[in-house]
Amino acid sequence: MDVRTLCLGALMGGEATGYEIRKMFEDGTFSHFQIASLGSIYPALTKLTQDGLVTFVEHEQENRPDKKIYQLTSEGRRSFLRTLLQTRPGEDRYRSDILFMLTFAEEMPLELTEALIDEFAARHQMMSQQIDPDKDDGTDAQGSRWHDEDGNPKPGCCFVAGLGQAMCDATLKFIRENKQGLLDQLKNYKANKS
Amino acid sequence: MDVRTLCLGALMGGEATGYEIRKMFEDGTFSHFQIASLGSIYPALTKLTQDGLVTFVEHEQENRPDKKIYQLTSEGRRSFLRTLLQTRPGEDRYRSDILFMLTFAEEMPLELTEALIDEFAARHQMMSQQIDPDKDDGTDAQGSRWHDEDGNPKPGCCFVAGLGQAMCDATLKFIRENKQGLLDQLKNYKANKS
DNA sequence: GATTGACTATATCGAATTGATATATGATAG
DNA sequence: CTATCATATATCAATTCGATATAGTCAATC
CATH class of the missing domain: 1.10.10.10 (Winged helix-like DNA-binding domain superfamily/Winged helix DNA-binding domain)
Incomplete structure (x- = not known):
C-alpha cells in the first residue's frame, strides 16, 4: 500500500x-x-x-x-x-530493533538487557495511552478521526484501536511476568560459561 | 538499524x-x-x-x-x-495494510470486512505456530538459532519468541471476542444511515 | 535578555530499501 | 508434459526514508 x-x-x-x-x-x-x-x-x-x-x-x-x-x-x-x-492487503510486518538486540542478550551486559526491556515497556505503555479513542471528543477539527460527522464513533476505528491496545497490554503483561526470569536465566547462563 | x-x-x-x-x-x-x-x-x-x-x-x-x-x-x-x-535502538514500528483498511469498514461491504479479519487472524495463527522455539532441535544446521553450540536454549531468543507468541495470542483472543460485535455494530451503523 | 529547543509548515534530495526480474536447475505435483 | 516451487546469486528501477533548509512563533531556561 x-x-x-x-x-x-x-x-x-x-x-x-x-x-x-x-x-x-x-x-x-x-x-x-x-x-x-x-x-x-x-x-x-x-x-x-x-x-x-x-x-x-x-x-x-x-x-x-x-x-x-x-x-x-x-x-x-x-x-x-x-x-x-x-487491493490484496500487503503482509503485516512488525519491525523492532529492541527485540532484535535482545536476541543477543547473552552477549551484552545485564544492565543493557534490562534497560532495553524497560524502554520497550515504556514505549508500549505510551502507545497504549495514545491509542485511547475516548480522547477524541469530536470537537477538535484537527484531531484524530474516530468519529463521523454525527459524532458517532466509527466501529471500524474502535475495533482497530482496541486491537492495538490489546497487543500493547499483552506485551506489558508478558514483560511483567517474564523480565525477572530472563535476567535470572542470563545470570546462570553467564556463570556456566565462565 | x-x-x-x-x-x-x-x-x-x-x-x-x-x-x-x-x-x-x-x-x-x-x-x-x-x-x-x-x-x-x-x-x-x-x-x-x-x-x-x-x-x-x-x-x-x-x-x-x-x-x-x-x-x-x-x-x-x-x-x-x-x-x-x-546503538540507540530505532522506534518499533508495526505496519499493517489490513488494520488500515479495517479503519474504513463503514465504507465497505460486510463480507469484505469479515474476510479481512479472518485473514488477519489466519496470518497471526500461522505466525504463532512458526515462532515455536521447540521446533528447533539444534541438529538442523541451516535452521533457526535458538540454541547455542552446547544445545542450550538461548534465554534472549526464548524471551523474544515468547513475547511474539503472547502478541499473536492476544490478537487472536481479541478477534474471537470482538469480531461478531463489530459486524453487528456495522449492520446497525449502516441501517441508521439509510 | 538571550539563547535554546519545540511546534507549525512546506519543500527537496541523497541514500537506503523494496520488489520485481533475470538466470539456471532439480524436484514435485497436477 | 507442464506448471510451480525451492535453491542460489545478482541487478535495477521505483519507492520511501531521514536529514536538511527555510522561516516564524512561543515557552523555558540560564
Whole structure:
C-alpha cells in the first residue's frame, strides 16, 4: 500500500494539510499500524493533485508559511474506495530493533538487557495511552478521526484501536511476568560459561 | 538499524549463505520482528566483505549455482558487539495494510470486512505456530538459532519468541471476542444511515 | 535578555530499501 | 508434459526514508 493511497485514506476523514497528515501517522489515528514520512507525503500530494484525486486551497497566514489545505475530490473518494475493494492487503510486518538486540542478550551486559526491556515497556505503555479513542471528543477539527460527522464513533476505528491496545497490554503483561526470569536465566547462563 | 548490521547479527549464530540469511528474516528466527530482502542483503554482504567484517568460501556445486558461505571475521564479531552497545535502538514500528483498511469498514461491504479479519487472524495463527522455539532441535544446521553450540536454549531468543507468541495470542483472543460485535455494530451503523 | 529547543509548515534530495526480474536447475505435483 | 516451487546469486528501477533548509512563533531556561 503506497503513500498515495495512505494519503487518500487520511483525507477520507476530512480536509488536512500535509503536516497534519504526517501527524496522523506519527501520533494520531494511524500511528500504531502505518507509517509515512514528510519526504513521501508531499510528493504524493503533488502527484494526487496532478491526477485530480485531491484539490487544495492555499491559506495565506500572517507571519507564517502558507498552508495548503487538501481535500478529496469525488473522483479521489471513488478511487480510494475502489482500491479498498480491489487491493490484496500487503503482509503485516512488525519491525523492532529492541527485540532484535535482545536476541543477543547473552552477549551484552545485564544492565543493557534490562534497560532495553524497560524502554520497550515504556514505549508500549505510551502507545497504549495514545491509542485511547475516548480522547477524541469530536470537537477538535484537527484531531484524530474516530468519529463521523454525527459524532458517532466509527466501529471500524474502535475495533482497530482496541486491537492495538490489546497487543500493547499483552506485551506489558508478558514483560511483567517474564523480565525477572530472563535476567535470572542470563545470570546462570553467564556463570556456566565462565 | 541497517541491513549490514542485521546481516552481522544473522551470522552471529554461525555461517550462512545470503539466501539462508533472507530465510531467517522471511520464515526463521527473526521473521516476526525484522525484515530484509535479497535486494538489500546481497549488496550488504559485498560491502561487509570489502570492509573485512565477513569472509566467504565459494562452494561449487554440480548443476547448481555456486554457493557463497559467509562467516563473521573476529573483527566483524567485535564490530557487531560494539554496535549493540552503542546503538540507540530505532522506534518499533508495526505496519499493517489490513488494520488500515479495517479503519474504513463503514465504507465497505460486510463480507469484505469479515474476510479481512479472518485473514488477519489466519496470518497471526500461522505466525504463532512458526515462532515455536521447540521446533528447533539444534541438529538442523541451516535452521533457526535458538540454541547455542552446547544445545542450550538461548534465554534472549526464548524471551523474544515468547513475547511474539503472547502478541499473536492476544490478537487472536481479541478477534474471537470482538469480531461478531463489530459486524453487528456495522449492520446497525449502516441501517441508521439509510 | 538571550539563547535554546519545540511546534507549525512546506519543500527537496541523497541514500537506503523494496520488489520485481533475470538466470539456471532439480524436484514435485497436477 | 507442464506448471510451480525451492535453491542460489545478482541487478535495477521505483519507492520511501531521514536529514536538511527555510522561516516564524512561543515557552523555558540560564
